[in-house]
Amino acid sequence: MSQDFPFDHFLNTQNTKNPTDIFSSNNSLQDIKPEVNLPKAKAETSIFSEAELKTIGDTLLDTLKDQLTPEKYNAYFTDVFQLSNITMDSIVFNVTNPLIKIMVETHCLNEVKSAISGLLGKEYEVIVNVAEPNTKAETLEDNSKQQARASFTLDLSPTRDDKLSKVESQYIQHMSDPGMNIDSTKTFDNFIVGPSNNLANAAAIAISKTPGDKGKYPSLYMHSNSGLGKTHLLYAVANGIKENFPQYIVYLTTARDFMKEYIESVKTKTVDAFQEKFTKKIDVLMIDDIHELKNKTGTQDEFFHVFNELYRNGKQLIFTSDKSPDEIDGIEERIKTRLQWGLVVDIQKPDLETRIAILKRKAFELDLYLQDDILTLIAHSIKTNIRELEGSLVKLSAYADVMNVEVDTEMVKDILGLSAEDVERKVTLDIIAKATSLHFKIPVPDLKSKARTKDIVNARFVAMYLSRKIVNATQDEIGKFYGGRDHSSVVHAERTIREKLLTDVSLSRDLITIENCL
CATH class of the missing domain: 1.10.1750.10 (DnaA protein, C-terminal DNA-binding domain)
Structure with missing residues (x-):
């Protein structure tokens, strides 16, 4: 439903010296046109040809693909992010919808700027526009002119596409990699234990109760494919240690951030401060995705000394990876050896019973009622990734909420895109x-x-x-x-x-x- 914009509600004529300067007797609302602020880069001439822009854009995407996790890259860049224009001071990208624009600017802007700087040799102002992937600058300008001529009315009723965009937004937020701030909601109490992860869970609980060389596992190395609960266990250990030993300094980071911090200390000539921080001030060091140190010789050398110092002083060390230590290429043998000094445990794909338990817990968190046959259907269809398993319920919950409908089997098949092959066969x-x-x-x-x-x-x-x-x-x-x-x-x-x-x-x-x- 459409209605005129409520100007009177927002204008306080008592504080206006001369209200007639705003609305004269000869003016109507239709004569007032909103200002349209186009990105300044669109008014400037590109310094590259279309062929050159395409080459640069493809190279940038390849660089981002190497820097980002597959989930984040596929969600924000695959077929939805395109280089549009480069001027002397700015670089302009087109994305397919406002959601992608928000997510790129919020979660990936630093990576985009870094890729641009590395490729073009200078820093640019990054502008992200919402447009169809193949839309040219002229089309954007034409659209803006049409919008300027349009009457100033608001459509206050969300369309079906608006609602679906909201559903996708919640799903993408869930599937995005969590940050390294310790999430206090991830604990052992809400970690679903099954045959695939019981050893890793038991070791993590033991460490939370007795960290460092006073416990059984002063060094723990967990490895698995993405989305199987390694990061949840990291958070759970961190929260457990903070509860049991509030005086301990717990430091959780990624291998990539560890490397960036070290490089920055080299640039600013503060390596001594870096070393003191990691060897003297930390009681528990937790590094996610340690395999990211591969082929980084300088950072590996620094990590080697940090590991030795912390281990010698009886501190707690915890690492995660998508591979076992001996399977990581580009890591020095002396580091592989040290990573295997403690307990090395792998986390397997969850079995059916565990997957159903995970779905029941997530449904409870979302206040989403689902019949057992729907939970079983989802558990049979999504077997390899817990984050994706939970993400399916996030999407269903959002859809049921914004569309105001009950979740049934046919909706599940449609929303989650399950084919006939995904439906459970009768096991005898x-x-x-x-x-x-x-x-x-x-x-x-x-x-x-x-x-x-x-x-x-x-x-x-x-x-x-x-x-x-x-x-x-x-x-x-x-x-x-x-x-x-x-x-x-x-x-x-x-x-x-x-x-x-x-x-x-x-x-x-x-x-x-x-x-x-x-």
Whole structure:
């Protein structure tokens, strides 16, 4: 619904010396035209040809792709960010919607400026305009002229596109990498523990209670693919130590920021202050994405000395990476060795049960009611990334809120873009038996036989455990399927696997691998 702009509400004529100077008897609201402030760069002539602009733009995007995480680059730059013009003092980019403009200016402006400076050899004023990706400067000017001629009215009713933009905004905010300020909301209490991360969680809790050389793990190295909970555990450890040891100085940073800080100290000739800060003033050093130090020889040398000094003084060291220490190329052997001095633990993809638990917790946080079949559908469709798993609920919650609708199965399929292949297939006892057989390389007839060799018994117990967990078959049904065994055999198998999962990381991986194949 459209209505005239309420000028009288905003103008105080009592404080105006001569109100008639503003509205004369011969003027109407339609004669008053809003000022349109075009970016000054658009009024200047480009110093590059279109072909040169395209080459520069492509190179800038390649540079940003190397500097940013895949999630951030894909959200803010892939097919939505385009170089438009370069003048003597400014560089202009077009983005596809106001949301992208806000996110780039808020979260990525420093990286953009750094890439420009590195490529063009000088600093420019960066201007971000909202336009279609292929819109030329002339089109923007024409649009601005049309807007200036338009009557000054406001449309106060958001369109469907406006609402969807709000949904996407909340989703992008969730998927963006968290900053390195310690998030007090990320604790052990709201970290969902499963077979894929139980060892990492246990080690992190132990450190929070007894950090440094007085505890079991003065150095901890966690590695996994992106989005599996490493950063949440970092925050949880930091919050736990701050609660239990408020006098401790906890410093959480990224490898890239550590490098930037060191380079800045070299430029400003304050290396001594840098070294004193990291070796004398910090009780707990936590560095995220330590693999980013690869091929950075000078920074690696400084990190080597920082590590040695803190370790020698009994301080706590915690590192995360997407690879194990011995898999990182471009890292000196002496540093790889030190990274392996303490506990090295990997975090696997969560199993189905853990994914459903994560979704239930996130739904509770969002005050979003979802039926169990919807949670199961999402958990079956998104298997590899916890951040994406939670992000799906952020998107559904935002959509349900702005559209004022109830969440149902068809909406979930539509909003999350789930294809027919994503929908859960019916898992049976036979399917589980075949998946277990394939993983352990033990024929299905052997699983059903009376054989009691160690390998066969272990595989049989795993198959029985998964049959209870996933198919929810009765113990009698499972016992009958596996060679006519009594239900007590199935109870024993379940108890044995549960007990082993508390300490056996290898068994946890086996279960996750089999589940992901179902």
